Amino acid sequence: MLYDEAAVRPRRVARIATRIVKKTRVRLDTDERRAQLVALAKKVFAESAYDEISIDDLAKAAKISKGLLYHYFPTKRDLYIAGLSEIADELVAAVSSLDETLAPIDRVRVSIDAYLDHITRHARAFVSLMRGGIGSDPEVASVVEGVRTRLFDTFLNGQPFAPAFAESARFQTAVRGWIGFVEGASIDWCIHPRLTRLELRELFVQVLFEILRVVAPAELVWKTLPK
Amino acid sequence: MLYDEAAVRPRRVARIATRIVKKTRVRLDTDERRAQLVALAKKVFAESAYDEISIDDLAKAAKISKGLLYHYFPTKRDLYIAGLSEIADELVAAVSSLDETLAPIDRVRVSIDAYLDHITRHARAFVSLMRGGIGSDPEVASVVEGVRTRLFDTFLNGQPFAPAFAESARFQTAVRGWIGFVEGASIDWCIHPRLTRLELRELFVQVLFEILRVVAPAELVWKTLPK
DNA sequence: GTAGTCTATTGACCGTTGTTCAATAGTGCG
DNA sequence: CGCACTATTGAACAACGGTCAATAGACTAC
Numbered sequence: 241m242l243y244d245e246a247a248v249r250p251r252r253v254a255r256i257a258t259r260i261v262k263k264t265r266v267r268l269d270t271d272e273r274r275a276q277l278v279a280l281a282k283k284v285f286a287e288s289a290y291d292e293i294s295i296d297d298l299a300k301a302a303k304i305s306k307g308l309l310y311h312y313f314p315t316k317r318d319l320y321i322a323g324l325s326e327i328a329d330e331l332v333a334a335v336s337s338l339d340e341t342l343a344p345i346d347r348v349r350v351s352i353d354a355y356l357d358h359i360t361r362h363a364r365a366f367v368s369l370m371r372g373g374i375g376s377d378p379e380v381a382s383v384v385e386g387v388r389t390r391l392f393d394t395f396l397n398g399q400p401f402a403p404a405f406a407e408s409a410r411f412q413t414a415v416r417g418w419i420g421f422v423e424g425a426s427i428d429w430c431i432h433p434r435l436t437r438l439e440l441r442e443l444f445v446q447v448l449f450e451i452l453r454v455v456a457p458a459e460l461v462w463k464t465l466p467k
Numbered sequence: 468m469l470y471d472e473a474a475v476r477p478r479r480v481a482r483i484a485t486r487i488v489k490k491t492r493v494r495l496d497t498d499e500r501r502a503q504l505v506a507l508a509k510k511v512f513a514e515s516a517y518d519e520i521s522i523d524d525l526a527k528a529a530k531i532s533k534g535l536l537y538h539y540f541p542t543k544r545d546l547y548i549a550g551l552s553e554i555a556d557e558l559v560a561a562v563s564s565l566d567e568t569l570a571p572i573d574r575v576r577v578s579i580d581a582y583l584d585h586i587t588r589h590a591r592a593f594v595s596l597m598r599g600g601i602g603s604d605p606e607v608a609s610v611v612e613g614v615r616t617r618l619f620d621t622f623l624n625g626q627p628f629a630p631a632f633a634e635s636a637r638f639q640t641a642v643r644g645w646i647g648f649v650e651g652a653s654i655d656w657c658i659h660p661r662l663t664r665l666e667l668r669e670l671f672v673q674v675l676f677e678i679l680r681v682v683a684p685a686e687l688v689w690k691t692l693p694k
Numbered sequence: 695g696t697a698g699t700c701t702a703t704t705g706a707c708c709g710t711t712g713t714t715c716a717a718t719a720g721t722g723c724g
Numbered sequence: 725c726g727c728a729c730t731a732t733t734g735a736a737c738a739a740c741g742g743t744c745a746a747t748a749g750a751c752t753a754c
Contacts, residue, residue, distance in 0.1 A: 267702055267749060289603035291518075295741060305704050307744080316741065373603050376516035376595060409661035414670065417652035424615075424647020425640050434636035443641060443682070450677040455670070494720060494731060522712060532733050534715080543712065 266303075274312050277302060281323030286365035290320060290373035321379055327365050328387045334358040336394040344399050348448065351395050352441050356426070360437070363430045370423060388419050405456055414455040418448055493530075501539050504529060508550030513592035517547060517600035548606055554592050555614045561585040563621040571626050575675065578622050579668050583653070587664070590657045597650060615646045632683055641682040645675055 268276070280302050284293055295316055299306045313319040335355045338347055359366040369387070374380050392415055405411055422444055429440055495503070507529050511520055522543055526533045540546040562582045565574055586593040596614070601607050619642055632638055649671055656667055 265703060265748065270702080273702080289601075291601070291740095294739080296739085306742085307705070308703050310742065311702075314742095368603060371603060371608070372598065374516075374518075374601075376519075376598060376600050381598070410666070410670065413652050413655065413662055413667065414674070416655045417648040417670075417674065420647040420649075420651020421644040422647075423651070425644035428640065428643045435640055439637070440640065443637065443644075446681045447641070447644065447678055450681055451674055454673045454677055492718095492720065492732060497731080500731085518711095521710080523710090533713085534734070535732050537713065538731075541713095 270312075273304075273308075277309065277312055277319065278322045278326060281319050282326055282365070285320055285323050285373060286327065286362075286368050289368075317374070317377065317379070320373065321383060324369060324373070324380065324383050327362075327369050328383055330362075331355075331358055331366065331369070332387060332390045332394065335391060338394070338397070345445070345449075347399075348395055349441065349445055352422075352444050353437075355391070355422075356437050356441060359426055359430065367427060367430060370427060388416075388423075392416075392419055408455075410455045414451050418451050421447060497539075500531075500535075504536065504539055504546065505549045505553060508546050509553055509592070512547055512550050512600060513554065513589070513595055516595075544601070544604065544606070547600065548610060551596060551600070551607065551610050554589075554596050555610055557589075558582075558585055558593065558596070559614060559617045559621065562618060565621070565624070572672070572676075574626075575622055576668065576672055579649075579671050580664075582618070582649075583664050583668060586653060586657065594654060594657060597654060615643070615650075619643075619646055635682075637682045638679075641678050645678050648674060 277298075280298065284298065284301065295306055295309060298319070299309050302309070309319070313322065335351050335358065337354065339350065342350065370384060372380050372384050396415070425440065425443070429435065435443070504525075507525065511525065511528065522533055522536060525546070526536050529536070536546070540549065562578050562585065564581065566577065569577065597611060599607050599611050623642070628638075652667070652670070656662065662670070
């Protein structure tokens with residue numbers, strides 16, 4: 241399959257054959273081509289693992305040559321990260337449509353709802369994003385960690401924390417932990433949906449509040465903490 | 468460097484030279500060799516990423532030929548997983564020395580202490596274990612997920628839960644989330660130690676209890692829950 | 695129409711990788 | 725000494741990620 245006849249055929253003959261068959265090249269604008277390739281990467285890498293997909297596979301799927309792919313992305317990893325970043329952006333964007341008129345607690349509720357909605361619809365992409373196709377690659381890790389901090393910002397943005405509270409080490413560690421809680425339970429839930437989406441959401445909200453209560457000194461507790 | 472003189476030298480010449488130099492082969496027992504190779508894999512893969520280390524590197528480090536490596540492990544991935552599994556076993560073993568005489572809450576405390584002790588001493592190995600060198604590989608994922616469930620068992624084993632409680636979906640989801648909490652905060656803490664080890668431990672314990680309180684119906688709450 | 699320019703596109707090529715396998719060399723037994 | 729057993733080797737292989745000079749389609753200018 242690798243060394244088939246066409247591959248070793250001399251260049252000139254191939255050229256003539258090309259003319260005869262009228263195999264016309266498709267010329268695309270730079271931006272269109274880039275967008276097409278990133279879209280393909282998003283789809284393919286959400287379905288299969290990083291090293292199960294070769295550059296040749298991608299080129300064949302895009303109906304272009306390998307060389308052209310390298311004209312747009314310096315390395316396979318760059319293409320992968322481009323796709324992953326878009327998946328990440330979509331997730332963050334889906335969550336961050338916040339309604340200023342809502343009470344803080346309901347704002348969290350809405351955000352988590354949007355979050356669960358989105359990862360339900362894009363379960364495979366979500367898992368492959370969070371599990372990190374190339375776990376040890378620093379760029380990939382920074383995309384994933386970026387999602388966490390951006391999600392955190394979106395969940396809690398504009399909430400009336402006392403500044404001293406928000407900067408305390410306990411608070412930051414606890415929130416990072418809560419993100420881990422949500423992530424772990426979400427991934428588990430994607431595979432074994434033992435709770436309804438609503439039950440899961442309420443669990444997240446309740447746990448968040450309990451964690452904040454544990455972490456915060458009494459006088460700094462979030463104003464809207466129930467009871 | 469790749470195609471150096473020695474490499475392309477005809478076999479017979481090489482053999483004669485070998486005799487002259489008296490380069491004796493080292494013959495090892497099967498189990499010893501296997502153990503040596505797994506130990507090497509553990510060390511190397513804890514330090515560097517999966518695809519930064521080639522089979523040639525490993526063979527050279529072990530002072531054996533590539534072929535022999537494949538005599539013991541059918542594929543590079545198998546060797547990697549063998550090393551990873553030992554790292555995982557060591558972590559679980561370190562945590563699971565439980566003292567039956569202690570009160571349940573203190574047993575959790577001791578376990579978490581051992582956990583933090585261990586990941587402090589083997590931070591790199593821990594991170595590369597939990598971040599998964601080949602994130603999407605199902606076998607690797609199952610090793611990591613195995614660590615989570617075994618840690619969970621160790622943390623909570625022998626605690627006086629009502630069976631109905633332990634089997635409830637809310638409980639299981641919540642505990643899986645707590646594992647995510649501990650993991651996320653631990654990895655964060657390995658990189659930015661903003662809290663003391665003791666503070667972190669107490670945070671974990673408190674959050675665990677609050678989560679259990681949130682999740683459990685009143686009459687089933689862990690007997691030892693403080694207050 | 696034709697010549698020339700620009701650049702999107704190609705395919706042959708390279709070195710390295712993971713993997714295979716027939717050949718080899720130590721070791722112990724009769 | 726001869727023989728079997730197996731730990732060990734090294735050359736070969738296909739596939740991979742990546743490079744590059746050459747090509748072809750679209751545009752402008754005359």
